[in-house]
Amino acid sequence: MSQIVWIARHANRLDFVNPDWFLTAERRYDPPLSDDGFVQAKQLAQRLKSEKITHIFASPFLRTVQTANAVAEALDLSIKLETGLSEWLNPEWMTEEPERLSTPTLKKLFPKIDHSYTPRIAAKYPETHEQVRARSGQTARCLATECFPEQILLVAHGASVLGAAMGLVGEVAKTEVKASLCSLVKVVLQGPEWLLELKGDTSHLTQVEEVIRFA
Template sequence: MKMTSSVVYIARHGERIDHVDKSWKQQADSPHDPFLTEVGLRQANSLGQHLSDKRLSHIFCSPFLRTVQTANEVSKVTGLPIKIEPGLSEWLHREWFSRSPKLLPIDTLKAKFPSIDTTHTPVVFPDYPETRDRVIARSAQTATLLASKYTGNILLVAHGMTCEFTARGLTRSGPVPYIAYCSLQTCVLADDGQTYHVHGPNEPDVSFIPEEIRPYVKTGVYQ
């Protein structure tokens, strides 16, 4: 499949509330769909500022609230609409989700985030529950379809594991180092027009996030 996107940026969402407040889930109406903390919003804004001169053409994000909030901060800076893409969703693992997660409907999201483009037709819908092999295939398929359908430089906002599998699907590479909050991977189209290579160091970049809110980067890689 021939790709048309010159550069694919892949970013994880910012810091999520349930990773800071361990009691949040017990009282939450939507425990499977946590929102960003204030730090997470600031991290997302830093991501937007960093991408402001990268000539983005499109912003895609998972339908989970934390990824939409992250994409919205980028949208504020770039002026680009947000396209909701279920194929970028969190890994729908039985151990993480006792049932298919209940997420905010697109109309509700649109009311909260007016920059959402409701005319976008998703390219992939995940099925619950997902095995590891299935989420790897789903992430790769989503990235490949978006990169072949849309031109210019595009941003994909996803989750830790799906960022990993999305990057691997595009670059056909092995595991990459830990993906921290709002860290960024830059995948540049190779000369063959069909695959991408990671631009710069293999480690996802967090250098653009101010030190006081820069996420802790663990050692090791996803397997």
């Protein structure tokens, strides 16, 4: 039997559009989507509407939840918050462990969230590049195995999109996957082997990021 794992990066974030937001933000390492990011998220949702996805897993950061929510509404699915898909908790970017909205608070904002889901993999601050890749790769393998043979969508961040893909297809993803904002990776299990079919597709977007920033 075969299986498809879709991996999407969150859409554009407010602090990319307005860097000054960071200076006064209550949770400065957990920015929301920008206005054009919400447009991108809806375009991603339309792209995936005809696919036979049965489970959506998202990093618990606000921008990934907002991106996943657009897809969840279009597909009428719940969102499972998975810490294993979290942002790279890089101490060079973050002077302390990032503060996020609690799951109950997110549930109030996004009713599609499945409050009964228990995250499978933890993300611990601080972590190295190798650690985020290992953590997100382990998460992708775990969720794919748990849900086999169903199609799943993982909504993550630049580094964890790449790590998730590497966790399935191996080192080839390091050079072939281009995880720009709101891009889409498609990995297909054929027999014993995972194959990359989409390597960071942005054909569903009207506005595409020119310089990839893995945050």
